[in-house]
Amino acid sequence: MADVCEGEGERQVPICPSIPSGEQTVWADASSLLHLACNDLRDGELIHGENFNLFAAMSALEIMDPKMDSGMVRTYYSVDEAIEYGAAPVPLSFDKTVDVQGTIDIMDHLLACEATWHKGCSLAQTVFSCLYLLRPDRTSSHALLHSYCRVMRASCNAVVCTVSDTRTNEEEDLFTMTHGLPLKVDGDDKCLTMLHAVEETIARQLRACKAILSKKRVTEDIEPLQNNPDLEEGFCKSLLCRLRFRKHFYHVVTNMKRPQGRGLELAKKHIACCFEELDSMIKSAEFLRSINALGTLEDGMKSETTASGSQPVGFDSTLNSRLSAPTPPRAIETISWKKAAEYFQKLLHELEIICSYNLDPVFEGVLRFVVEFQKFQPELVARAHLQHLLVQDGKLYGRDSVFAVICKASLLPEVAKNHDIQKNETVVQLGQLLITLLRVLCTNISWQRRKLGKILQDWRIIHVQLELAFREEFGDIAATSSNENICMKICRHILIWVEEQTYWIASRFLMLGFELDLYSTGEYCMVYWYIYIILIKLAEKTHMRAMTSNEISKRKGKKKRDLVKDGGKDYQLPPAILFLQCHLYLAEGLTMMLAALRNEKQIYLSTGPFNSEHERFVQHFELLLKACLPDHVSYYSFEETTAHARLSNVSMYNCFKEAQRIAKELRSSFSNDSDKMAELRRIEQVAEHNSVALAEHLRAYYYI
Amino acid sequence: MEMSNENEPEVDIKASEIEYVSYGFEHHLPLIMNLVDEELSEPYSIFTYRYFVYLWPQLSFMQAFHKGKCIGTVVCKMGEHRGTFRGYIAMLVVLKPYRGKGIATELVTRSIKVMMESGCEEVTLEAEVTNKGALALYGRLGFIRAKRLFRYYLNGVDAFRLKLLFPRAEPQPFHSMAADGDDSHEYNEHTLWRKSPLLPTQHVN
Numbered sequence: 001m002a003d004v005c006e007g008e009g010e011r012q013v014p015i016c017p018s019i020p021s022g023e024q025t026v027w028a029d030a031s032s033l034l035h036l037a038c039n040d041l042r043d044g045e046l047i048h049g050e051n052f053n054l055f056a057a058m059s060a061l062e063i064m065d066p067k068m069d070s071g072m073v074r075t076y077y078s079v080d081e082a083i084e085y086g087a088a089p090v091p092l093s094f095d096k097t098v099d100v101q102g103t104i105d106i107m108d109h110l111l112a113c114e115a116t117w118h119k120g121c122s123l124a125q126t127v128f129s130c131l132y133l134l135r136p137d138r139t140s141s142h143a144l145l146h147s148y149c150r151v152m153r154a155s156c157n158a159v160v161c162t163v164s165d166t167r168t169n170e171e172e173d174l175f176t177m178t179h180g181l182p183l184k185v186d187g188d189d190k191c192l193t194m195l196h197a198v199e200e201t202i203a204r205q206l207r208a209c210k211a212i213l214s215k216k217r218v219t220e221d222i223e224p225l226q227n228n229p230d231l232e233e234g235f236c237k238s239l240l241c242r243l244r245f246r247k248h249f250y251h252v253v254t255n256m257k258r259p260q261g262r263g264l265e266l267a268k269k270h271i272a273c274c275f276e277e278l279d280s281m282i283k284s285a286e287f288l289r290s291i292n293a294l295g296t297l298e299d300g301m302k303s304e305t306t307a308s309g310s311q312p313v314g315f316d317s318t319l320n321s322r323l324s325a326p327t328p329p330r331a332i333e334t335i336s337w338k339k340a341a342e343y344f345q346k347l348l349h350e351l352e353i354i355c356s357y358n359l360d361p362v363f364e365g366v367l368r369f370v371v372e373f374q375k376f377q378p379e380l381v382a383r384a385h386l387q388h389l390l391v392q393d394g395k396l397y398g399r400d401s402v403f404a405v406i407c408k409a410s411l412l413p414e415v416a417k418n419h420d421i422q423k424n425e426t427v428v429q430l431g432q433l434l435i436t437l438l439r440v441l442c443t444n445i446s447w448q449r450r451k452l453g454k455i456l457q458d459w460r461i462i463h464v465q466l467e468l469a470f471r472e473e474f475g476d477i478a479a480t481s482s483n484e485n486i487c488m489k490i491c492r493h494i495l496i497w498v499e500e501q502t503y504w505i506a507s508r509f510l511m512l513g514f515e516l517d518l519y520s521t522g523e524y525c526m527v528y529w530y531i532y533i534i535l536i537k538l539a540e541k542t543h544m545r546a547m548t549s550n551e552i553s554k555r556k557g558k559k560k561r562d563l564v565k566d567g568g569k570d571y572q573l574p575p576a577i578l579f580l581q582c583h584l585y586l587a588e589g590l591t592m593m594l595a596a597l598r599n600e601k602q603i604y605l606s607t608g609p610f611n612s613e614h615e616r617f618v619q620h621f622e623l624l625l626k627a628c629l630p631d632h633v634s635y636y637s638f639e640e641t642t643a644h645a646r647l648s649n650v651s652m653y654n655c656f657k658e659a660q661r662i663a664k665e666l667r668s669s670f671s672n673d674s675d676k677m678a679e680l681r682r683i684e685q686v687a688e689h690n691s692v693a694l695a696e697h698l699r700a701y702y703y704i
Numbered sequence: 705m706e707m708s709n710e711n712e713p714e715v716d717i718k719a720s721e722i723e724y725v726s727y728g729f730e731h732h733l734p735l736i737m738n739l740v741d742e743e744l745s746e747p748y749s750i751f752t753y754r755y756f757v758y759l760w761p762q763l764s765f766m767q768a769f770h771k772g773k774c775i776g777t778v779v780c781k782m783g784e785h786r787g788t789f790r791g792y793i794a795m796l797v798v799l800k801p802y803r804g805k806g807i808a809t810e811l812v813t814r815s816i817k818v819m820m821e822s823g824c825e826e827v828t829l830e831a832e833v834t835n836k837g838a839l840a841l842y843g844r845l846g847f848i849r850a851k852r853l854f855r856y857y858l859n860g861v862d863a864f865r866l867k868l869l870f871p872r873a874e875p876q877p878f879h880s881m882a883a884d885g886d887d888s889h890e891y892n893e894h895t896l897w898r899k900s901p902l903l904p905t906q907h908v909n
Contacts, residue, residue, distance in 0.1 A: 052755075053755075054755055056751075057749070057752045057755035058748070058751075058752050060749040060752070062749045062750065065747070065749075120855050444854050446851070446852040446862065447854055449852070518848075518849045518852060519849070608845050608868075609813070609845065610820065610845060610846050610868055610870060611868065611869055611871055614871070615846070616846065616848050619850060619869050620848055620850075
């Protein structure tokens with residue numbers, strides 16, 4: 001190519017560029033150069049610049065390919081052109097009935113767009129595909145539409161702010177992309193005043209029409225909403241619930257943003273109102289569809305984006321495609337109005353759970369709450385609100401300092417939280433790790449598992465660093481026997497808690513693998529085994545923390561593992577530890593049972609032509625092994641434990657029996673905790689089913 | 705991704721009738737592009753294909769022919785990734801009527817062998833979580849589901865990142881695998897597509 005360039009030189013040809021030549025620029029005809037360059041390439045050859053990597057290759061678009069070129073399906077070139085061609089008339093019609101009908105359709109389609117946005121599409125291609133929202137001034141003569149558009153923009157803005165502030169959206173960054181959209185419009189902050197006025201008018205119109213229907217005297221002279229008296233009541237009601245839903249929803253999102261959870265009580269009241277209005281909206285579908293002579297809700301509505309089943313006026317999702325993403329914009333499918341209503345019911349339910357939360361100051365309680373909350377598989381908006389509540393200004397609920405939380409979690413006395421040690425750099429870092437952990441726990445579980453795997457290493461390192469830092473500051477912690485020194489006490493407690501927390505993260509990491517369907521049946525044996533060894537450590541650390549706090553002398557003669565497993569014989573272990581024991585026995589039983597099935601019956605084997613179980617073990621637990629969780633563990637430890645497992649071995653049967661027994665005993669300890677009770681019931685069931693199956697097998701083994 | 709369609713007439717073929725061919729030249733490209741366009745959901749520009757074919761001709765575009773008809777293809781690459789020499793399976797397609805005959809397994813197995821011989825330490829790829837056929841195929845070959853990628857594809861479906869780690873010591877003797885299911889999965893290593901607008905509808909097998 002270079003040869004061609006040099007050989008060609010410049011040739012002056014008459015051209016008339018719209019940009020004139022300047023002092024340092026001159027226009028030249030490059031067609032012959034291009035022609036030569038083309039001849040230089042054979043069919044199928046590609047000039048491969050160093051910077052033309054896979055990313056560049058995949059970013060390339062083929063013009064006029066409808067799969068890639070969004071311009072292919074464009075109706076208008078600009079919003080102004082669309083408006084000029086009458087795509088978004090104001091009013092929608094001079095026939096008032098048609099105007100009201102059309103406005104309701106716009107409201108409904110906007111709800112469907114909003115839900116589609118919440119579920120991962122861009123704001124530009126969903127809510128802001130509405131031409132009325134894009135040109136805020138145009139609707140000012142249409143009070144109803146204008147007020148609705150305002151509250152819509154304001155609500156979206158509030159949600160965008162919460163999500164941006166919390167940065168829960170690592171992988172969902174499309175959500176907060178608002179560049180070039182009129183999201184913040186002057187006057188939108190007063191949207192409620194305007195909405196209220198419109199709501200009042202329609203409420204009066206409804207009263208008036210009801211009065212006429214019941215032949216009562218009309219006290220004030222009110223112009224009806226539209227022309228058809230038979231439809232007046234239905235339209236008024238349909239509009240009122242839609243306006244009120246928006247009003248209450250706006251209150252919900254703004255109240256939930258208030259610091260330290262101060263708006264939660266109020267938000268909860270508005271959520272209750274939202275549910276009511278949403279119900280009325282769903283009920284209104286019957287009326288709206290009857291006008292169009294369409295079937296009932298159940299018949300259609302599979303893909304319809306409005307309750308009435310009509311196509312809304314004033315939307316064009318292709319107009320904003322240039323604003324929607326850094327990559328080729330693709331056609332999106334708006335979810336149906338029915339699905340959108342269901343989505344909002346789910347969202348409100350999740351927000352209600354957050355609003356009902358008691359702001360537990362104990363860290364363990366926070367973790368439990370977040371883990372339980374994630375079981376609902378909440379979408380981004382709900383998770384962002386949860387995170388916003390948990391972490392504000394670097395404090396738990398914006399209220400409790402991280403160090404105070406750590407002290408409480410480490411079972412230290414109240415006085416510790418004011419200790420100067422919190423200024424220590426490593427202690428500050430530990431605080432940051434804690435905040436990061438809370439944030440990570442609020443992300444979607446796919447991302448969460450990956451992040452948890454990575455931060456395990458950080459928790460391991462901070463433990464070492466803390467040990468060093470404490471030694472530097474206070475001397476050898478282990479050498480000091482009792483707790484006479486508060487510094488020593490703080491150090492010891494925090495170190496134990498950090499270890500316990502690390503194992504908690506590791507256990508969550510492993511458990512999430514089940515929820516994400518990452519394990520195949522052939523790998524269950526090694527997964528349960530790893531869960532088993534992590535739970536042993538977790539139970540051990542939890543126990544140590546409790547003992548350190550209760551000043552119970554350590555039983556040095558016993559192995560740590562025995563401490564946890566046989567602890568019940570000497571004195572009653574706390575329910576939290578017994579609960580872990582339950583899981584522990586179950587994991588042990590399942591490991592051994594699966595290993596026995598593998599050894600004796602050749603089922604649940606983990607084989608392949610290119611590698612062995614060893615490689616799969618290393619791959620699955622790479623991050624845990626790298627962080628030495630626990631120390632000295634390897635594939636060989638797993639192999640050693642499971643190689644000789646036999647179905648005739650009574651020990652695994654005993655594991656299930658033990659799990660069952662402890663689960664039964666624990667019922668009384670957790671009678672107030674419905675989640676724990678449900679989990680206990682499940683443990684009992686699993687243990688029982690497996691012990692029955694094993695007993696059957698044993699019977700067959702011995703008697704046949 | 706697409707599973708064998710039950711309405712599709714099954715083609716009766718013998719394993720010996722399938723011919724496996726490495727990428728020849730540009731004239732193969734339209735065949736491959738048509739195959740991928742027909743069977744996979746993501747749109748790829750011609751640059752994506754050429755990127756693969758000119759950099760890894762020995763790996764990319766291994767194809768299966770039946771009586772002169774191109775019925776399946778695999779597209780791969782190799783390279784350094786965070787200090788690891790790694791193979792990557794970008795696309796795998798077998799036409800619906802020809803699935804379930806071990807063709808995809810054979811295509812992938814051949815590619816993996818080349819990667820192994822070229823010194824790769826591991827092989828990775830992504831597949832839709834709903835693509836049971838592909839997941840089973842790779843599971844049989846020893847791939848694990850290392851990660852789940854949230855709404856990875858344009859159609860809003862999650863992906864699994866699958867990984868196959870080769871043993872560190874001497875390569876183990878290779879056993880041929882008899883496969884009873886085939887499927888397709890497609891390339892998508894980059895965050896690029898993930899950030900694109902996504903279709904919220906569930907992809908139906």
